Amino acid sequence: MSTLLIEIARDAEASGVDVSMLRGDLIAEQQPGRLIEEWRAGLGLHRRHRDLGESIDEIAARLHPGSVLVVDDLHFADALSLRAVDVLRRRLGLRLVTAEGLGRDRDADLPPVWPETFIEVTAVDLTTTGMIMREILGGPVAPGALARVYGKSGGAVGVTVAIVESARDRGLLRLEHGSWGVAGRTLWSRELMPFVDGLLIGCRETLRALVRHTAWNGPLDLDALTEKFGLELVEEGVERGFLTTASGPGETVLQVWPPVLVDRFRETPIRVLHRREAAMPSAFLPGSVPHSGERNEGAILARTFATHLEQVLPGLYAAWRETRLPAEGLAYLTEALGLASEAERVDRVMADTRITMRSPDSHELDFILQQVAWRLIEREDEAGAWKQLDTLAAFAPHLAGSVSAVRALFERCAAMARHPSTSTASTTRSASPPRRGPRAR
Numbered sequence: 001m002s003t004l005l006i007e008i009a010r011d012a013e014a015s016g017v018d019v020s021m022l023r024g025d026l027i028a029e030q031q032p033g034r035l036i037e038e039w040r041a042g043l044g045l046h047r048r049h050r051d052l053g054e055s056i057d058e059i060a061a062r063l064h065p066g067s068v069l070v071v072d073d074l075h076f077a078d079a080l081s082l083r084a085v086d087v088l089r090r091r092l093g094l095r096l097v098t099a100e101g102l103g104r105d106r107d108a109d110l111p112p113v114w115p116e117t118f119i120e121v122t123a124v125d126l127t128t129t130g131m132i133m134r135e136i137l138g139g140p141v142a143p144g145a146l147a148r149v150y151g152k153s154g155g156a157v158g159v160t161v162a163i164v165e166s167a168r169d170r171g172l173l174r175l176e177h178g179s180w181g182v183a184g185r186t187l188w189s190r191e192l193m194p195f196v197d198g199l200l201i202g203c204r205e206t207l208r209a210l211v212r213h214t215a216w217n218g219p220l221d222l223d224a225l226t227e228k229f230g231l232e233l234v235e236e237g238v239e240r241g242f243l244t245t246a247s248g249p250g251e252t253v254l255q256v257w258p259p260v261l262v263d264r265f266r267e268t269p270i271r272v273l274h275r276r277e278a279a280m281p282s283a284f285l286p287g288s289v290p291h292s293g294e295r296n297e298g299a300i301l302a303r304t305f306a307t308h309l310e311q312v313l314p315g316l317y318a319a320w321r322e323t324r325l326p327a328e329g330l331a332y333l334t335e336a337l338g339l340a341s342e343a344e345r346v347d348r349v350m351a352d353t354r355i356t357m358r359s360p361d362s363h364e365l366d367f368i369l370q371q372v373a374w375r376l377i378e379r380e381d382e383a384g385a386w387k388q389l390d391t392l393a394a395f396a397p398h399l400a401g402s403v404s405a406v407r408a409l410f411e412r413c414a415a416m417a418r419h420p421s422t423s424t425a426s427t428t429r430s431a432s433p434p435r436r437g438p439r440a441r
Contacts, residue, residue: 004409008097009070011408018067024076035081056084065093074098082109089113095401123155125337127377132157136164142181145173152187154258162195163187163260188263196264206233211242211256215265219246219255317345326367329353333370350374357395368392372410
């Protein structure tokens with residue numbers, strides 16, 4: 001089970017809440033009722049029961065209103081078990097904390113229940129990526145190495161951990177003159193192949209073909225992709241997180257996500273041979289930069305960042321100034337956080353964005369979480385961060401459980417930052433696919 005989910009479960013148990021912990025896997029995915037059997041066993045019941053309704057009644061008798069169920073790798077859970085969980089959630093007010101594989105939500109089998117709110121921990125920013133790298137490597141990180149890792153991970157924590165650990169073990173990241181820097185022209189190694197391939201487990205072949213094609217040739221114009229693969233498949237790629245918009249010259253273009261997929265599919269022998277003879281496609285973002293031993297990837301990355309910022313940041317900030325609303329503020333912060341040149345504007349957006357604590361919508365919740373992370377990381381203001389979460393819980397009591405789960409997550413991150421030497425073991429765990437979570441439901 002992922003480290004953060006374990007910490008959240010421990011904190012919930014310490015507060016006297018009943019907690020059950022389950023995990024999906026490839027066997028559970030193919031065996032209807034597998035997670036229900038595991039849950040029954042954990043509650044001291046016989047694993048199997050012929051009647052599903054009676055089985056649910058027996059589980060309900062062992063739980064209390066407000067009990068917490070923690071499910072890791074939710075995307076591998078069988079549909080029958082998830083529907084049973086949905087019944088119990090509605091009946092008892094069961095609270096869920098889950099982690100899902102990137103691009104593989106299970107909302108069809110486990111839909112949201114009003115007035116519960118999904119709080120999704122999204123990709124981290126440049127500053128937080130640097131903190132994670134320092135935690136794994138045990139020392140300062142050179143700006144070039146940070147930019148390279150962030151350009152390949154896209155801020156996905158699991159991808160960041162995998163890239164950094166692999167590069168360190170392969171000697172692609174080295175400690176020189178007191179800081180960790182890139183030792184070669186690339187951070188890609190074949191050891192990353194199983195990890196990256198794991199991101200696409202469970203995807204139908206047509207979607208995999210779309211991702212491969214975009215990785216080989218992208219970024220690509222939306223119309224061209226739609227003509228080749230159909231609008232429905234392209235929409236599925238976007239909805240599942242494997243395609244994202246890139247900054248193009250007056251047109252909508254798409255690239256694969258996370259960016260490390262570019263390296264994975266451009267590393268096939270056929271593509272390597274083809275690359276030596278064919279012109280390379282243009283790169284709009286750092287994640288689009290193709291690996292090539294004959295190109296200065298660092299220079300391309302720096303130029304790409306500069307071009308992207310010149311094109312995007314002024315427009316995003318101007319859009320926020322017109323509305324002062326969370327949605328526009330989030331769009332700007334996604335690009336600006338971690339950049340010294342934008343520090344003054346970031347402070348203004350954090351201070352002047354209009355938010356409502358009593359009935360926050362999804363954009364406002366995301367903005368509040370971004371403010372909390374900013375206070376912790378940029379301002380080192382733990383008291384202010386906890387006060388903001390406490391205020392949210394007080395004004396929106398229906399979110400109290402979700403806020404508690406999020407606070408436990410942030411407290412763990414803050415503890416890691418304060419005491420890196422004591423938390424390295426729990427952080428530098430074996431790489432697993434990037435998560436859509438933890439989610440507090």
